[in-house]
Amino acid sequence: MTDPDCDAATWVKASRVGPLATHIDAFAARLGGEGYTSTTVRDKCELVAKLSAWLYRRNLSRDALDEGHLNQFHADRRRQGHVRRGEVATGQQLLRYLRDLGCVRSLPPGPDPTPLDNLTRDFGRHLSSERGLSPATLGNYLPVVRRFLTERFDGKPMQFDELRPIDIQRFVVRHAQTGSRRSAQLMITALRSFLRFLRQRGAISMDLAGAVSGIADWRLSHLPKSIPPEQVERMLVSCDRSVPVGERDYAILLLLARLGLRAGEVVALTLDDLDWERGEILVRGKGQRLVRLPLPTDVGAALVDYLRHARPRGSIRRVFIRMRAPLRGLAGPSAIDCVVCRALKRAGLNPSFKGAHLLRHSLATDLLRRGASLTEIGQLLRHSQPTTTQIYAKVDIAALRTLGLAWPGAAS
Incomplete structure (x- = not known):
């Protein structure tokens, strides 16, 4: 045959x-x-x-x-x-x-960059080199700036001395109504940063950044979204570790659940960040900060199993990569969110929030209920400000009851 x-x-x-x-x-x-x-x-x-x-x-x-x-x-x-x-x-x-x-002609060069292209490019370089912001943050800021300038000048030459506070306020009001509160806050932060950049360059003389109204967002106004430890374990058990993708997802979920890593931090992990001799992991956090964390035994064992038996071979240095060709690192934080969503579905869980941050919040909540201090939790989660950790104080209901005053007229 x-x-x-x-x-x-x-x-x-x-x-x-x-x-x-x-x-x-x-x-x-x-x-x-x-x-x-x-x-x-x-x-x-x-x-x-x-x-x-x-x-x-x-x-x-x-x-x-x-x-x-x-x-x-x-x-x-x-x-x-x-x-x-x-x-x-x-x-x-x-x-x-x-x-x-070099065997085939490259694509012909595109049209010459416009003044708007040049300005947003310069602003992006400023954010990256002088403020140390990540490419992900630039990806959030620059579209807001382009949209504002496009709408304000409508293809005409950009005369920044014509900008007035009312222009900015109208833009904010118009677009804040079409998205979430979080996206509105991001838009305001991007505009303020851009207006300070213009003033630093001498393009405007007024402090227009101060004219950008804020969005009401009272600190500590909500409870952190979390699930109890037994549900976290159900998620972990739901991974089919007999197949390569199950081995990979199990290792990812353990990093989120045991160390409280952010989705972007898991994506950015490289093979060089795993220090097996010291039992440590190098985490590339917000603001390009580098932090070494101890590698728990179960997390280390899961990583070893994944690297030895499940991870496709290749020259890519990222720890977590696609399981199908073309082999490359995961696309971004959204890929980690998808891993969490799939695990929740397999485990039969349906919390209101389903992103990777769910496991970070769940870890902090569980540690607090087991007696860890807010300072210790803030150190593990690598919060740059102690106030960021304060939200977890609200989940310790038993401790908060001792501080509550009796209702007037209630029996003592």
Whole structure:
């Protein structure tokens, strides 16, 4: 009986004609290094061979390959009824690979940056270099600034001396009504920071930052959202550790539940941050602060099991990576939130808040009820201000009852 895999491989070898033929082996090696299975690599290389033959029949060189010719190639295949899922993505992968090698022309430069582009770029550099803010924070601030300037000047030259407090107040009122209180607060913080930046550059003379009204948000006005320890354990047990993704998610949940790490801190962990000799973990926290925390035994064991048996092999230094090709680090904090949401669903839990911070709050609440001080909790959670930890005092109801006054007229 003929082996279909051998037939396909033989066809690819025999059909290597055209300007891309010499790149197929190296492209296959790149795909293998990114974690694609041998079957997927074979399918992708078969498509590249067909693209190479298509270019050859049209007397097109390798240098001529671009998005336009790729679209024509895919259109021809669709007309012939040969199109398969993922072919467009494979073509884009190949084009990026050839451009990385310098074999194919790079994309033509985009239009020259506008004054708005230059200003937001300068503001982003200011936030990064002078204030030490993270790329995630820049990703929150810069869209707010662009939206404000676009709406205020409406494509006209930006005359900052025309800005008045009423312009800022109208923008805040208009957009604060369409989002959450948290997003409104972020918008105000971004505008204040930008207006201080303009004044520092001499673009405005008035202190317009002081004209940005705040959003009412009384400190300690709510209870931290948490779940009891037994429900945390149900989440951990729900992970199917017989499969690689279960091993990975179990290790992630333990880091959240035992050390109270933030989602972004878990994403940022690298293999170099794990100090096995000292039993410590280096955490890259808010404000680019680096903190060493002791590695609990169960967390260390889960990490070892994941790294030895479940984590795909590759050159990526991130601890937690995708389990399917292309192999790379998790996209961001939202990926950790998804891990928590899936665990809650498996465990049959439905709290009002389902993000990664749920386990951070749950850890602090449990420690307080077991007798830990607010100072100790603040140190574990790496709060920069003691006042941040004060919210957890509200969950110790037994202690708060001793401070409450008797209701007037009640029996003593």
